[in-house]
Each structure stands twice: as C-alpha cells, then as structure tokens.
Amino acid sequence: VTSTLRNAAVILGVGESEIGQVPDMTGLGLNAQAARRAIEDAGLQPGDIDGLLTAYSFTEPYFMLGSVLAEYLGLQPALCASMVAGGASPGVMIGHAAAAIASGRCRNVLICCGENRATGLARDDAVAALTAVGHPWYEAPYGAFIPALYALIARRHMHEFGTTAEQMASVSVQSRRHAGLHPKAHKRTPITLKDVLEAKRVSDPLGLLDCCLISDAAGAIVLSSPAGASKADKAAWLYGIGEHHTHEHLVAAPSLTAFGASESGRSAYDMAGLGPQDLRVAQLYDCFSIVPIIEADELGLSRPGQAGSAFAAGEFALGGRLPVNTHGGMLSHAHAGAAGGLFSVIEAVRQIRGECGDRQVASANVALVHNEGGILSSHCTMIFGAGPR
Amino acid sequence: VEAAGQGEIESLTIVRRAPTPAFRDKLPYAIVAVALPEGVRMITNLIGDGALEAQIGDKVVVCFEQRSNGALPQFKLSERAQ
Numbered sequence: 001v002t003s004t005l006r007n008a009a010v011i012l013g014v015g016e017s018e019i020g021q022v023p024d025m026t027g028l029g030l031n032a033q034a035a036r037r038a039i040e041d042a043g044l045q046p047g048d049i050d051g052l053l054t055a056y057s058f059t060e061p062y063f064m065l066g067s068v069l070a071e072y073l074g075l076q077p078a079l080c081a082s083m084v085a086g087g088a089s090p091g092v093m094i095g096h097a098a099a100a101i102a103s104g105r106c107r108n109v110l111i112c113c114g115e116n117r118a119t120g121l122a123r124d125d126a127v128a129a130l131t132a133v134g135h136p137w138y139e140a141p142y143g144a145f146i147p148a149l150y151a152l153i154a155r156r157h158m159h160e161f162g163t164t165a166e167q168m169a170s171v172s173v174q175s176r177r178h179a180g181l182h183p184k185a186h187k188r189t190p191i192t193l194k195d196v197l198e199a200k201r202v203s204d205p206l207g208l209l210d211c212c213l214i215s216d217a218a219g220a221i222v223l224s225s226p227a228g229a230s231k232a233d234k235a236a237w238l239y240g241i242g243e244h245h246t247h248e249h250l251v252a253a254p255s256l257t258a259f260g261a262s263e264s265g266r267s268a269y270d271m272a273g274l275g276p277q278d279l280r281v282a283q284l285y286d287c288f289s290i291v292p293i294i295e296a297d298e299l300g301l302s303r304p305g306q307a308g309s310a311f312a313a314g315e316f317a318l319g320g321r322l323p324v325n326t327h328g329g330m331l332s333h334a335h336a337g338a339a340g341g342l343f344s345v346i347e348a349v350r351q352i353r354g355e356c357g358d359r360q361v362a363s364a365n366v367a368l369v370h371n372e373g374g375i376l377s378s379h380c381t382m383i384f385g386a387g388p389r
Numbered sequence: 390v391e392a393a394g395q396g397e398i399e400s401l402t403i404v405r406r407a408p409t410p411a412f413r414d415k416l417p418y419a420i421v422a423v424a425l426p427e428g429v430r431m432i433t434n435l436i437g438d439g440a441l442e443a444q445i446g447d448k449v450v451v452c453f454e455q456r457s458n459g460a461l462p463q464f465k466l467s468e469r470a471q
Contacts, residue, residue: 124409124410127408127409128408128409130408131408131409138432141456141461142432142433142463143404143407143408143409143415143418144420144432145404145408147406148408151420152401152402152432155402156399156422156445159400200405201405202404202406203403203405203406203420204402204403204405205402250422251430251431252430256399256400
C-alpha cells in the first residue's frame with residue numbers, strides 16, 4: 001500500500017462543551033455546544049459542514065447516533081456515520097474523515113463525540129454498563145469489569161518490567177498538576193503520590209486515583225481540506241496516522257504486555273516521515289495510570305521497558321524532556337465516553353497553535369496523539385504539526 | 390481445543406470494589422488470567438485456600454461452580470510454583 005494521508009487534511013477548529021458535572025444538559029446538548037464552538041473556532045458556518053462523524057453514547061444510546069446528531073444540529077451532510085472503536089473512535093474517525101477529504105467527498109467534516117456520563121447515569125449504573133464490555137461468556141460472569149482487566153495488565157507489567165505502583169501513581173500526580181493549569185479541567189486540586197497510593201483500592205494494584213474520571217463532556221473538531229482553508233495559519237496539519245487492532249476481549253489478546261501501539265505508531269511515523277525524536281509534545285490515552293507507561297514504551301518515547309521510571313523522573317511532565325498529557329488527560333481533565341481521546345487531539349491542536357498559556361510547551365510544532373479502545377485492543381496514533389510537511 | 394484443566398497464573402488481581410450489586414457479597418475476590426498449556430488464556434476466578442495470596446506463576450486446576458444457567462469453570466491453586 002503506497003497511499004498516504006500526509007498533508008491531506010487540517011484541523012481548522014476545536015471546541016469543548018462545559019466539563020465536569022453538567023446536570024442541566026443532555027448528551028446531545030453537550031455535543032451541540034462543542035460543535036458550535038468548533039465551527040466558530042474554524043471560522044465557518046454550520047452550512048459549511050458537509051460531513052459528520054460521531055461515536056457512541058452509553059447515556060443516550062440511539063440506534064443511529066450519527067443521524068440523530070445531524071438532525072439535532074440541523075445538518076444534512078453528504079457523509080454521516082457513527083463509528084465505534086471505544087476510546088480509539090476519535091482517531092479512527094479522523095482517519096476516515098481525512099480519506100473522505102482526500103478523495104473529494106467532503107470539504108469540512110465535523111467530528112464530535114461525548115456524553116453526560118457523570119449525571120446521565122447513576123454511578124453504579126455507569127460501572128455496570130461498562131461491565132458489559134467484558135466478554136459475556138468468558139469474562140463478565142467472573143466479575144471482570146474494566147478496572148480488573150486493566151489491573152491484570154498492570155500486574156503482569158510489574159512482573160515483567162519491574163514497573164512499580166509508585167511509577168504508575170506518578171502518572172496520576174503529573175496529570176493532576178497539568179490539569180491545574182487548564183481552566184476547564186474536571187479535577188484540578190493537586191494530589192500527591194501518597195494520595196494515589198493510599199486511595200481506596202478498586203482492583204489491585206489499581207486504586208481510585210489510578211482510574212480515569214467519569215465526566216459530563218463533549219469535544220468537537222472540524223477537519224477540513226487544506227485547499228482554500230480560510231484560517232490555514234491556525235491549522236494543525238495531519239502528518240501521519242496509523243491504526244492497529246489485535247483483539248477486543250483481553251481473553252483473546254496476543255499478549256498481556258505487548259499491544260498494538262507499536263504497530264499503529266510505526267505506521268504513523270512512516271507516513272509522517274518522522275520519529276519519536278521529532279516530537280515536542282505527546283497526548284497519550286490514560287484510562288488507567290498503567291496505560292501511558294505501556295504506550296510511551298511502544299511508541300518509542302523512552303528506552304524499552306523504561307517508561308515507568310521515565311514518568312517517575314518527570315521526563316514526561318511539563319518542563320521535562322517530552323511533556324505528555326498537558327491538559328491533564330482522562331485522569332484529571334475529563335473522561336466522557338469517546339470524548340477522552342478527542343480532548344487529546346484538541347489539546348495537541350492548541351499546543352501547536354501556541355494557545356495553552358501556563359501549560360504551553362515551547363516550540364510545540366509537532367505533536368503526537370495516541371487513542372486506544374477496549375482493553376488496549378484498538379489503537380490509533382496520529383501526528384499533527386504546524387504548517388504542511 | 391480440548392483442555393485437561395491444568396494451567397498457570399499469567400496475572401492476577403484482587404477486586405475490592407464490586408462492578409455490580411451481584412458481586413458485592415463476594416468481595417474481595419480474585420480474578421486471574423490463566424495460561425493453559427493447550428495455548429489458550431482464560432480469565433476466571435481463583436477460589437479456595439490461598440486464592441487471595443496467589444502469585445504469578447502458581448499452578449492452578451479447574452473446578453466448576455453450578456449456577457442457574459450452567460456450570461462455570463473456575464480455578465483453585467494446585468501447588469506453589471516456588
């Protein structure tokens with residue numbers, strides 16, 4: 001395959017809804033708010049949008065969510081779908097949207113997702129709904145909910161690589177510190193290593209502060225054709241994108257310690273003609289504190305097997321060698337269904353534009369984003385940058 | 390794959406917060422990833438003596454719990470690896 005999406009599309013606009021506990025808004029309402037802000041940020045009108053992609057909602061599980069959202073937004077797009085790859089959905093949607101733009105089917109695709117997961121479901125119902133993600137025969141009957149499945153991965157990682165609970169906790173502490181510099185982040189109160197290590201246990205070795213938030217939030221971006229893009233100086237260009245899918249259920253994963261990020265990363269680096277040494281900032285998926293450690297390792301951001309100690313040493317904190325999750329990630333900024341991975345993209349765009357204020361990374365002209373869905377099942381790596389490449 | 394019912398713990402976790410009310414009275418309980426020599430992984434419960442103190446590498450053997458909709462295969466420790 002020789003096709004490329006390098007320079008095929010630019011992100012012209014980004015937007016997010018109100019974030020945190022937003023009981024007075026529906027999930028669709030949050031999406032509409034984020035969408036309106038992204039379209040405005042792009043300098044476009046709703047009528048300029050000719051493609052719409054969204055993901056899924058646990059709180060408002062419409063059968064045809066793409067069409068429902070288009071209807072709600074008053075759009076009649078030429079391309080519309082809901083795509084479900086769990087947390088990897090935003091990356092997967094960006095890949096399909098970029099291909100649609102490259103082929104001339106669309107000019108401006110609105111990619112929008114999120115839900116009112118904090119207030120639209122009782123907390124127990126949210127956890128129970130997520131339990132259904134486990135295999136109905138081979139996982140769920142054992143009480144193997146998502147934190148337990150990630151705990152199995154964390155425990156095996158500790159066994160094989162010497163990763164420690166303190167190293168995982170340092171990921172959570174750093175995320176919270178970064179979130180403190182983001183005015184809209186859901187959780188901004190600083191936490192210490194001791195707080196994380198002594199937090200209520202969920203499934204050993206993971207405690208409550210090793211687990212992502214449950215938020216009301218939606219995010220949106222406008223992905224456009226670079227040709228004639230009105231605000232191309234503000235644009236973040238797509239340099240590379242790659243996916244890799246190895247399993248859905250952990251029971252069928254090829255390994256408990258090696259996942260698809262190395263392969264999706266290689267595809268993205270190859271398409272961009274760049275490597276880990278070229279990155280200035282990275283936004284990794286962080287549904288649990290072990291996950292950025294695995295991803296940093298597989299994406300070549302640290303020496304093999306050393307990502308845990310690199311996090312603990314501050315190499316991935318603001319001011320460190322390669323800042324990661326500068327908005328606070330899903331551990332502290334927001335997690336609302338598929339929106340988590342889209343917030344990573346939004347933060348990458350803002351870093352590239354230099355709009356991040358106190359959390360701005362100097363010369364952030366190349367940014368990596370990694371999305372992951374399921375139990376480290378579906379992976380999508382994206383590389384964006386300032387100006388065409 | 391026909392399996393003899395023996396395996397080795399590939400990873401394990403002790404669940405301290407129940408996913409649903411049905412599991413609340415079982416807390417804390419052990420979930421293990423078991424590698425079967427036949428080349429299959431199972432994610433299952435470890436029950437019986439020593440289940441909460443088991444280690445990666447411990448050998449386990451299958452046992453069955455009768456539930457309303459059939460027999461559920463689970464595992465118990467057969468011997469310590471060390």
